[in-house]
Amino acid sequence: MAAESVTRRRFLATTAGALVTTSGCVGGVQNLAGRSRTAQLSLRISTVPASEDPYAVWIANHLADNLEASGVDTIVDPMSYDVFLREVLINHEFDIYIGRYPRLRDPDELRSMLYSAYSEEQGWQNPFGFSDPGTDELLDEQRAVSGDDRIDITNEIQQQILNEQPFVVLGVADRISAVRTDRFSGWPDGGLDNPTDYLLLDRAGEETTLELLLQNGRITENRNPLAVEYRDRGTLVGLLYEPLVRTPDGVDEPLPWLARDIAWEESEPTAATVRLRETPWHDGRSVTADDVAFTYEFLADTSLGEYDTAVPTPWRRSHVSLVESVTVEANDRLRIEFTTPNRSLAYRGLSVPILPEHIWRERSDAADLAGVDLSSRTTSALVDPNEAAVGSGFLQFDAAVPKESVSLTVFPEHFLWNGDANGIPARFGGTQPFDRVEFTVVPSQDAAVEVLAEGDADAPADRLQASIVPRIIDTEGISMTRRVPSSFYHVGCNCRRAPLTDPRFRQVLAQHLDRSAIVDEAFDGHGTPSEVPLRGKWVPKELEWNGTASRPFLGSDGDVAVERTQDAFRSAGYQYDGDQLVRRSGQ
Incomplete structure (x- = not known):
């Protein structure tokens, strides 16, 4: 060489x-x-x-x-x-x-990664351009079975x-983090890796603002949950938008979240009637069943039928494809039919972020973006920075300085705080652990440890690298925590x-x-x-x-x-x- x-x-x-x-x-x-x-x-x-x-x-x-x-x-x-x-x-x-x-927590994600029909789509939908009919058959088959049969097919895949x-x-x-415990306690292993991790914290003193550090400052510029070039996991944007169900780490069964309850039918493929909790969007409008129905239609085709070929979301494609149809039955009730008879798998279809129709419907028009090959059509929904980020999450957008910081505040009308948290374990709701979260961008992980050591922040919001572990261990006032991620x-x-x-x-x-x-x-x-x-x-x-x-x-x-x-x-x-x-x- x-x-x-x-x-x-x-x-x-x-x-x-x-x-x-x-x-x-x-x-x-x-x-x-x-x-x-x-x-x-x-x-x-x-x-x-x-x-x-x-x-x-x-x-x-x-x-x-x-x-x-x-x-x-x-x-x-x-x-x-x-x-x-x-x-x-x-x-x-x-x-x-x-x-x-x-x-990657469920084998159905492999369908999104490898399915031949997705090879020309954007996002984590088969970015490899892989095409194999035999693999496609296995990926379809794992949706049709459950139990040991599904395990066996997954092994084949x-x-x-x-x-x-x-x-x-x-x-x-390993996901490595460093935390202070003088102002907040209850830190999960590995730090704040999921939106529900934030709800596990407890105040250890009088401080009401959670100070977190970011090396990745993309959320300071773009808060679009569909913008794949700005999202790798979407944890921070996930604080602003709620799905119908959530499955926190360490919880075996999905928890009803934006959904108040889910009544499953004995049918094949399966179907369920979903009732929504009474909760508003951050701009004060009510979240309705129409918003849910719109979300599934929109994520399946962000052009809403404008083009001959659909422009699906580059995120959560496998989740959306589990939903066959959505029928609104009342302002707070809808019936969802799924493409699988496997109820535990159907739950994945309920985990997409629900979007407010009154904001996102107008983003179905054509768009262009420097650096993106638009030979396949692109909609505004996929490139809009979504700066105001109106969702229904337990945190709401307050302010941002691009490349420097973003501030989120507790949304007081959220169902976790207004007594409508039936079916959600008490450790995830009831008492607000903080009033505000300040995310500040730091230039390096060494800088992050320095800020933590000086007591000016509580933890990083993103992961730390292994090379920084000796410094964490040697720094008084901060503790290392880690976990094995998916x-x-x-x-x-x-x-x-x-x-x-x-x-x-x-x-x-x-x-x-x-x-x-x-x-x-x-x-x-x-x-x-x-x-x-x-x-x-x-x-x-x-x-x-x-x-x-x-x-x-x-x-x-x-x-x-x-x-x-x-x-x-x-x-x-x-x-x-x-x-x-x-x-x-x-x-």
């Missing part, structure tokens, strides 16, 4: 945190199509700067080094997080990307992922582009990644290797991590054994010109 290539790649990966990126591409990506017999195969790895996610950059360099050693010309291309999400999830302009999947490798699961990094790091392959169209190439690519080294070195030991996306009962015994992947790493201690990787590429049908991988036989 030429020293010049290494220097260029390292420069890109380590300095990009100080750059303002306006485009996701440094240059045109050269692939196999139309190249001469002796042209070296090249790949570009898209990721974010080390200042935003050092884990991802370490993984990107690890993969790049190993591919270079195997004869693949490889460049790491870091870009700002919003550009990264736009290029990967909207424009599909990437070869390979390194990222963290936001959350995960085995199919390992066979095809549209994405390569690497492992789970997100996972992975390598995504653009199956639309050669050679990544070839599953045999993707299989060898996966064997260039040493999961144990990634956890030990990138995560500083604060994580768990894995080669499958799900956990717990959804993982068959043969796929539980035992130290070696089913497609083992072709090397040791993070470095590939070149002869082994070259043999693997040759066995997959590719050729070498000297030490350069040049083409697949017969292509």
Whole structure:
């Protein structure tokens, strides 16, 4: 591998945190199509700067080094997080990307990730462009069954992922946080990871303002729950909008939330009558069944039928597709029919954020946005910054300074505070834990620990990296807390582009990644290797991590054994010109 290539790649990966990126591409990506017999195969790895996610950059360099050693010309291309999400999830302009999947708690999310019909949609709907009829059948079948049958089918799906490798699961990094307990107590493990986590806090003194720190300041500029390039998990926006049900961590069954109660029918597919709690939007108008019906229609097609082809939400596509129809029966009552007979799965369809019709209906018109390929139609709903953010959440928007801060205040008319919290455990309602939440953007995680140490904040709102753990432990007045999240790091392959169209190439690519080294070195030991996306009962015994992947790493201690990787590429049908991988036989 030429020293010049290494220097260029390292420069890109380590300095990009100080750059303002306006485009996701440094240059045109050269692939196999139309190249001469002796042209070296090249790949570009898209990721974010080390200042935003050092884990991802370490993984990107690890993969790049190993591919270079195997004869693949490889460049790491870091870009700002919003550009990264736009290029990967909207424009599909990437070869390979390194990222963290936001959350995966139910196998049905795999349907959203891999379903062939979603391959040209925006968002986490099959960003890989993967298409396989056999996998589609399994993804449909897991919706039609329950119990052990669904577990068995999910095992088949995960085995199919390992066979095809549209994405390569690497492992789970612990969610690490640092908290002060002198003003607020009751912090959940790992910090504030979900909207309901905020409700677990208790005042430890007289302070009524919760002070939180952000390194990711996207919510200071954009509060649109549908804007996929600004949302990775949507936790903070989730404070402003309520779904019909919520399932907090540690709770087995979904809790009625905006829904007062849900009466299930004995039918197949299943259906339910939902009664709403009496609660207003933040602007004083009442939340009605019409708003709920509108939300499902709108999320299924944000153009509301304006275009020949629907423009669905780039968020929660699998959730919305579980709902077949919504019929308004009264101002506070509606009947929902689902596309599945599995009641526990149907609950997922009730977890989307409900939107006020009087604000969002007018956002169904056509829109354009710099940097977005509009060959597929885009609506205002997907690009509007939604600065006022009128929802029905227990917090409401107050003020913001772009890139600096955002203030949310308790919404006093919320059902949690007005005595209409029947069915919700007392620990999530009753007493307001604070009157106000102030989010302040800090330049780095070191700065966050410094602010906490000085007593000027209570905790970070986003996660901390493992490298900061020693400083947290050594700082008086703050405590470290962590938990294992449902997100996972992975390598995504653009199956639309050669050679990544070839599953045999993707299989060898996966064997260039040493999961144990990634956890030990990138995560500083604060994580768990894995080669499958799900956990717990959804993982068959043969796929539980035992130290070696089913497609083992072709090397040791993070470095590939070149002869082994070259043999693997040759066995997959590719050729070498000297030490350069040049083409697949017969292509």
